[in-house]
Amino acid sequence: MLIAKPAGWGERVTQGLGDPTFLLMSVTLPPIIADWFDTRGWRVRRHQMEMLAAARQGDHALLVAPTGAGKTLAGFLPTLVDLIEHPAQGLHTLYVSPLKALAVDVRRNLLTPIEEMGLPIQVETRTGDTPSDRKARQRARPPHILLTTPESLSLLLSYPDAHLMFAHLRTVIVDEVHAFATQKRGDLLNLSMARLQTINPDLRRVALSATVADVDAYRAWLAPDGDIGAVTPVLGEEGADPHVAILIPEGRVPWSGHSGRYAAAQVMAEIQSRGTTLVFCNTRGLAELIFQDLWSVNDANLPIGIHHGSLSIEARRKVESAMAAGKLRALVATASLDLGVDWGNVDCVIQMGAPKGSSRLLQRIGRANHRLDLASKAILIPGNRFEYLEARAALDAVEAGERDADDFRPGSLDVLAQHVMGLACAGPFRAEDLLKEVQSATPYSALTTEAFDHVLHFIEGGGYALRAYDRFKRLTKEQDGTWRVSHPRFVQQHRLNAGIIVDQPALAVRFANGRKLGTVEEGFAAQLRPGDSFFFSGMALEVVRMDTSDLTVRATSKQARVPSWGGSRMAMSTRLADRVRHFLAEPQEWPRFPQDVREWLEMQQARSALPQPGQLLIETFPHEGRHYLVCYSFEGWNAHQSLGMLLTRRMDAQGLMPLGFVANDYALAVYGLKPITDPKSLFSADILDHEFIDWVEQSSLLKRAFRDVAVISGLIERQHPGKRKTGRQVTFSTDLIYDVLRKYQPDHLLIKAAWADARARMTDVGRLGDLIDRAATTMLHITLDRVSPLAVPVLILIGREQVAQQAAEDALLMEAEALVNEAMRAD
Numbered sequence: 043m044l045i046a047k048p049a050g051w052g053e054r055v056t057q058g059l060g061d062p063t064f065l066l067m068s069v070t071l072p073p074i075i076a077d078w079f080d081t082r083g084w085r086v087r088r089h090q091m092e093m094l095a096a097a098r099q100g101d102h103a104l105l106v107a108p109t110g111a112g113k114t115l116a117g118f119l120p121t122l123v124d125l126i127e128h129p130a131q132g133l134h135t136l137y138v139s140p141l142k143a144l145a146v147d148v149r150r151n152l153l154t155p156i157e158e159m160g161l162p163i164q165v166e167t168r169t170g171d172t173p174s175d176r177k178a179r180q181r182a183r184p185p186h187i188l189l190t191t192p193e194s195l196s197l198l199l200s201y202p203d204a205h206l207m208f209a210h211l212r213t214v215i216v217d218e219v220h221a222f223a224t225q226k227r228g229d230l231l232n233l234s235m236a237r238l239q240t241i242n243p244d245l246r247r248v249a250l251s252a253t254v255a256d257v258d259a260y261r262a263w264l265a266p267d268g269d270i271g272a273v274t275p276v277l278g279e280e281g282a283d284p285h286v287a288i289l290i291p292e293g294r295v296p297w298s299g300h301s302g303r304y305a306a307a308q309v310m311a312e313i314q315s316r317g318t319t320l321v322f323c324n325t326r327g328l329a330e331l332i333f334q335d336l337w338s339v340n341d342a343n344l345p346i347g348i349h350h351g352s353l354s355i356e357a358r359r360k361v362e363s364a365m366a367a368g369k370l371r372a373l374v375a376t377a378s379l380d381l382g383v384d385w386g387n388v389d390c391v392i393q394m395g396a397p398k399g400s401s402r403l404l405q406r407i408g409r410a411n412h413r414l415d416l417a418s419k420a421i422l423i424p425g426n427r428f429e430y431l432e433a434r435a436a437l438d439a440v441e442a443g444e445r446d447a448d449d450f451r452p453g454s455l456d457v458l459a460q461h462v463m464g465l466a467c468a469g470p471f472r473a474e475d476l477l478k479e480v481q482s483a484t485p486y487s488a489l490t491t492e493a494f495d496h497v498l499h500f501i502e503g504g505g506y507a508l509r510a511y512d513r514f515k516r517l518t519k520e521q522d523g524t525w526r527v528s529h530p531r532f533v534q535q536h537r538l539n540a541g542i543i544v545d546q547p548a549l550a551v552r553f554a555n556g557r558k559l560g561t562v563e564e565g566f567a568a569q570l571r572p573g574d575s576f577f578f579s580g581m582a583l584e585v586v587r588m589d590t591s592d593l594t595v596r597a598t599s600k601q602a603r604v605p606s607w608g609g610s611r612m613a614m615s616t617r618l619a620d621r622v623r624h625f626l627a628e629p630q631e632w633p634r635f636p637q638d639v640r641e642w643l644e645m646q647q648a649r650s651a652l653p654q655p656g657q658l659l660i661e662t663f664p665h666e667g668r669h670y671l672v673c674y675s676f677e678g679w680n681a682h683q684s685l686g687m688l689l690t691r692r693m694d695a696q697g698l699m700p701l702g703f704v705a706n707d708y709a710l711a712v713y714g715l716k717p718i719t720d721p722k723s724l725f726s727a728d729i730l731d732h733e734f735i736d737w738v739e740q741s742s743l744l745k746r747a748f749r750d751v752a753v754i755s756g757l758i759e760r761q762h763p764g765k766r767k768t769g770r771q772v773t774f775s776t777d778l779i780y781d782v783l784r785k786y787q788p789d790h791l792l793i794k795a796a797w798a799d800a801r802a803r804m805t806d807v808g809r810l811g812d813l814i815d816r817a818a819t820t821m822l823h824i825t826l827d828r829v830s831p832l833a834v835p836v837l838i839l840i841g842r843e844q845v846a847q848q849a850a851e852d853a854l855l856m857e858a859e860a861l862v863n864e865a866m867r868a869d
Contacts (some may be wrong), residue, residue: 068167069095072126076121078159090116090276093248094123096274097213102247104219104261106254108276108404113250114148115155116276117215122156124212125163125186133184135213136238138192138231140221149189163187168194171355181207192222192231199237200464200537208241216264218446219249222402223263226754227542229453231487232263233461236483239266247273253401255445263450268484284418286440288433290636295430297862298838301328302394302423306335309392312421314342316389318365319372323394326350326376328355330577332394333374337580344371351376352548353560357432357579360606391420396429396707398821399615400439401446426835427639429620429706432614434635435621446615453485456755456795459497460540460730463756466501466517467533470526498525500791504757507787508779514757539759544750549593549849554586559595567593575600593741615823616809617675622708627650645866646831650824658816660721661833663826669717671724672833673710675816681709686808688733688861690714692724702840709836725817730810738800749776755792831865 069091070076079086089107094102097120107113121135136150149167156163164185168177170193181198184207190198198204214235222228239245249264261273289305293298296304301323313319313336321336323329334350340346347361347370364370368387397403403420423439424430439445456578458480465471477494480486499505504514516536518528527533546562560577569587570576574582575598584598614622625631629647632640653659659674671689673684686703689712693700699715718724738744749772752758758775761768767775783790824830829837838858 043510050473066329072123072160074126074161075122078155087112087116087279088120088187089276092274092276093117094120096120096276097124097246099274100244100246101336102265102273103276104249104251104254104257104264104273105278105361106251106257107276108252108280111252111278112218113252113278114151116278117248117250121187121213122161122163126161129162130186130210132210133186133188133207133266134211135187135215136195136208136211137187137189137215137217137284138195139189140191140227141218152187159188165189168198170194192227192234193543195234196230196461196464197537198532199234200467200540202468204237204468205241206240211238211242211245213246213248214238216247216249218251219264220251220254221696223260223448224448226454226457228263229457229483230461230542232453232483232485233458233480236479236569238464239482240479253405253445255401255447259448263484265484268487284420284440286420286422286437288430288437289421289423290430294638295424295427295636296833298426298858300330302425303331303335305423306332307339309394309423310336310339312390312392313344313372316370316371318370318388319390319392320388321372321374321392321394323374323376324396324398329374329376330580331630333580334577334582336374345369346372346374349373349375352562353579354558357559364555373789380775389419391418393420393422395423395425396614397422397433397436397855398438398707399446399618400444401615403436404440404445427642428706428835429635430639431622431625432618432707435618435625438621439617444617446617450485452488453483453492453763454751454754454795454798455497455791457542458486458494459501459755459791460536460542462497463501463516463527463532463536464540466525467536470520470524472524489868496791500755505783505787505790505792507783507790516756516822519756534763535759536756538754538761539756543755544753549592550591551583551590551595554594554596559583562593589737614676614678617718620655621655622676623655627654638801642831642866645868648868650826651822651831652832652833653822656816657820657822658813660821660823661830662718662721662823662825663828663830663833664717665829665837665856670711670829670833670837671712671718671721672830672836674708674832675710675813676708677813679705679707680708681809681813684734685813686710686712687737688729689724691733691737692729693718696723704836704839706836706839708831711833711836713840721823722817722821725814725821727818730814731862732808738797742795743800745777745780747799748780749773751792751795751799752779753778755795757792794860830866834862834865837861 071079071086071094079551090112091115093103105116107116117137118135125134139148146780149165152165156165165187166180166185166189168180168188168190170191172180172194181201181203198207201207216231222231235245235247247264247266249260251260254260257277258270261270261275262268265273289308291386302309309321313321323332329348329350333346335345345364347364349358349361361370361373365373379675393403403422405618422433424433461480462476465476473494474670477489477491480494481489498517501517502515502519503509504511515528516532517525519525540620548563549567550561551559553559559581562576564577568660570585570588570593572585572587575582577583578595582598583595584600586594586596588594626643629643632643635643641701644651650661651659653674660672661670663670673682673685675685682705685703690700690703690712693712693714697716698718699713700712703710703712705711749758753760753772753776757779758772780793780796783793787793829850838861
């Protein structure tokens with residue numbers, strides 16, 4: 043939204059204020075608000091009035107409306123009306139955002155109508171960046187509207203005066219609810235809302251989103267006690283259909299790659315032809331590369347910025363301000379701006395590589411124009427031929443109004459432990475009362491008394507294996523049955539360390555003068571030596587020195603590498619995967635594909651087979667002295683990586699002498715010295731009962747998961763007064779405790795929580811299980827005498843895992859060309 047004219051808050055009057063939607067259900071606006079709309083020639087949208095009507099009736103509400111439809115005003119309109127009609131002091135409305143930047147931007151835009159109407163309404167933000175003196179004042183004298191994040195809200199509830207601060211709270215607004223409802227941050231927020239509901243039973247809950255697939259599931263998540271009927275669903279007015287195109291460089295789609303870097307010159311031409319362009323990348327490392335690629339062809343020296351979550355706050359705010367002021371022609375960004383600042387002057391969105399999901403694509407498209415009555419413009423740049431099919435599937439899904447499914451799961455126990463400790467910091471509690479409150483939060487509705495007792499006893503002493511250590515005895519049960527914090531130092535420890543986002547071990551990147559640019563992972567930093575160089579924050583940097591917490595750098599013109607961040611791979615959504623499978627099985631769809639994509643599929647059909655929906659195609663063939671098995675499952679890179687580990691272990695046990703594997707989102711290729719004649723034996727269902735468990739327990743997966751749950755649950759603190767532990771110190775501490783618990787208490791609550799995380803988050807084991815099930819009944823095994831056309835994109839990846847020098851890169855290109863020629867030969 044623009045400050046001068048909040049885009050989407052109203053709509054130009056084309057039919058006059060006699061439009062019946064303006065008087066929906068006889069609900070009218072106070073004259074001061076109606077006059078404010080009139081003077082601008084806008085009308086209130088139907089869904090905005092429906093939100094006001096729901097508030098008048100005291101109902102909770104879920105608004106699903108496209109970007110630019112005025113969701114923000116729809117959420118706040120009942121608050122403004124109520125404060126105009128019933129002026130009051132104290133906190134009236136709490137707005138919760140997944141991003142600090144979004145809270146800051148909403149405050150800036152909310153202040154505009156408030157100031158222009160001359161309303162005596164105070165609006166403030168409270169995040170981790172808020173000064174401590176303002177935080178203290180906000181608790182004593184809160185504003186009418188407070189904009190915050192789930193973590194900051196949880197901390198507010200940990201103070202003894204929380205009951206006073208929230209006693210008269212009328213409304214909680216959850217913005218971009220789809221971004222965290224199904225995650226641990228959503229668990230924490232739902233628990234916090236349950237506490238707020240206990241403080242004020244008349245509290246209204248409101249959620250806003252542009253990309254919700256299952257409205258009823260989100261209504262249940264939002265409602266107290268999961269009472270879906272208590273939440274009024276409000277669907278926004280439809281906007282202009284977006285104009286989305288797929289860019290094909292010179293009529294050819296590359297065989298390999300996943301970034302679209304080959305199109306840098308075409309992207310720069312698009313930037314030059316428009317006012318402002320957002321260039322989205324799926325990973326932070328790719329964003330750094332794309333920025334460098336664009337700058338190398340930026341002959342007109344246009345101002346271009348970069349924005350991602352590892353950059354410093356100062357760097358991000360500087361870029362955001364420049365973008366809002368219209369000083370940038372292009373901004374290369376990651377998911378850090380999927381939900382971020384709304385800029386009405388963005389002319390076009392460009393997606394580098396496949397979007398991975400229709401909801402994510404729709405969210406990013408919505409960043410363009412930010413006006414419901416204007417068509418958003420977007421360009422997709424697929425990285426390879428499979429990605430072309432995925433891009434086409436995403437466009438079809440958007441046109442069909444299909445959204446990606448959300449996977450709701452039971453609330454995490456490590457989050458519950460943090461929440462219980464936070465409430466204990468506010469004052470003593472009785473277990474039976476708190477259990478009832480926790481069960482009113484939908485993610486924890488099925489929580490048993492036994493499981494809750496385990497959480498309490500974990501906070502009480504750390505568990506059986508840790509009971510001898512006083513530093514884990516955070517709660518004490520009194521004789522009257524109430525629970526209280528054992529010592530005041532645990533209150534301070536909780537408030538210093540609370541939070542759901544666990545940073546991976548990282549080093550700060552700084553210039554010699556101390557200016558911080560951002561952070562890079564310890565694993566990447568450990569590979570660097572003084573004199574090495576890498577791209578970061580849009581610059582080539584040379585390492586000067588490194589210590590336990592800082593990587594000191596200086597600008598350089600040397601050839602650079604790209605930093606690596608963990609957890610940055612996004613799998614293609616299951617619904618897009620299903621659409622791609624249908625493309626392969628339906629030749630009648632092929633005429634709308636580029637000629638080279640059609641030829642690729644036609645040659646595959648002639649030489650081998652194309653998998654039918656639900657079918658698992660397995661190809662085996664020899665190539666240059668090795669024997670390959672390629673599995674086309676479309677279950678995503680994470681699941682394929684896990685399966686590759688398991689298959690090579692099983693191949694080794696069968697004496698097939700595996701050499702390695704390589705995967706992308708669409709296929710997995712394993713290779714060894716002996717031919718695979720019976721692939722069904724490799725894919726038998728017990729692979730998840732035997733090899734999977736053994737592999738996870740022997741790998742670092744479980745330890746990494748345990749590190750996160752130990753930090754979230756409060757067992758391990760990241761920060762002491764005046765000092766923060768390095769990632770390496772945290773990992774060392776959690777590894778020691780992990781080893782103790784594995785040996786002496788393998789059924790410990792945190793070991794179970796770590797297993798749940800390792801299975802669900804780190805290995806996509808659900809999709810892996812679907813793949814194994816499909817293999818049992820639908821496997822189609824084709825034996826070939828040489829590589830197939832469909833196998834080329836994944837086989838080209840072999841040898842490209844590491845950053846190649848130029849000579850090696852040239853050799854790989856020659857090898858890829860030979861591979862393509864062999865696969866596409868008709869004989």
